[in-house]
Amino acid sequence: xxxxTQSPLSLPVTLGQPASISCRSSQSLVxxxxxxxxxxxxxxxxxxxxxxxxxxxxxxxxxxxxxxxSGSGTDFTLTISRVEAEDVGVYYCMQGTHWLFxxxxxxxxxxx
Amino acid sequence: EVQxxxxxxxxxxxxxxxxLSCAASGFMFSSFAMSWVRQAPGKGLEWxxxxxxxxxxxxxxxxxxxxxxISRDDSKNTVYLQMHGxxxxxxxxxxxxxxxxxxxxxxxxxxxxx
Numbered sequence: 576x577x578x579x580t581q582s583p584l585s586l587p588v589t590l591g592q593p594a595s596i597s598c599r600s601s602q603s604l605v606x607x608x609x610x611x612x613x614x615x616x617x618x619x620x621x622x623x624x625x626x627x628x629x630x631x632x633x634x635x636x637x638x639x640x641x642x643x644x645s646g647s648g649t650d651f652t653l654t655i656s657r658v659e660a661e662d663v664g665v666y667y668c669m670q671g672t673h674w675l676f677x678x679x680x681x682x683x684x685x686x687x
Numbered sequence: 688e689v690q691x692x693x694x695x696x697x698x699x700x701x702x703x704x705x706x707l708s709c710a711a712s713g714f715m716f717s718s719f720a721m722s723w724v725r726q727a728p729g730k731g732l733e734w735x736x737x738x739x740x741x742x743x744x745x746x747x748x749x750x751x752x753x754x755x756x757i758s759r760d761d762s763k764n765t766v767y768l769q770m771h772g773x774x775x776x777x778x779x780x781x782x783x784x785x786x787x788x789x790x791x792x793x794x795x796x797x798x799x800x801x
Binding site: 614616624626635665667671675678679680 | 731732733734737782787788793
């Protein structure tokens with residue numbers, strides 16, 4: 576199985592400041608069809624997961640543009656340009672290239 | 688608006704069975720894969736199973752293979768997860784997802800305990 580790692584696992588942030596989460600995979604996430612199926616999910620406290628980013632850098636509908644994704648191959652980053660209070664929660668990267676799809680361990684974002 | 692409503696969770700003894708259901712609306716159900724993921728209390732997300740559309744393949748995590756079966760009824764816009772041989776480690780909140788995770792339901796809790 577593809578192992579997904581994230582860093583940091585805990586991220587205290589200051590409102591209005593940027594924040595970045597790193598995600599690495601144990602093997603390349605480039606699919607044979609040429610796409611890279613790396614997604615980012617947000618899970619607010621007590622809520623279901625919500626997909627923010629798909630295929631590395633595409634924002635889902637309704638996702639604020641302060642969220643952006645980047646990366647390639649095995650190294651990926653989720654960036655929040657200016658953290659807002661509603662961004663508190665756990666963020667997971669997830670690979671959908673190789674079955675079994677796998678999630679990272681999650682990064683807990685809270686406000687300093 | 689996509690809506691996914693899971694049901695069927697509950698308390699079951701080790702070795703028991705449950706069938707989870709997920710009723711979908713707001714999209715062309717028959718055209719999409721459907722998936723289940725789970726989240727043990729206080730833990731992260733684990734992908735459990737996916738069933739592709741249109742007579743396509745099924746996929747299972749090693750931890751549930753041979754015990755869980757995913758199926759769908761396109762006439763009812765519903766996907767199911769039949770679970771047999773339940774273990775304490777299957778205790779989790781089970782989420783139903785459209786396609787490969789672009790929308791998720793609110794989840795249904797499965798507790799395996801004597």
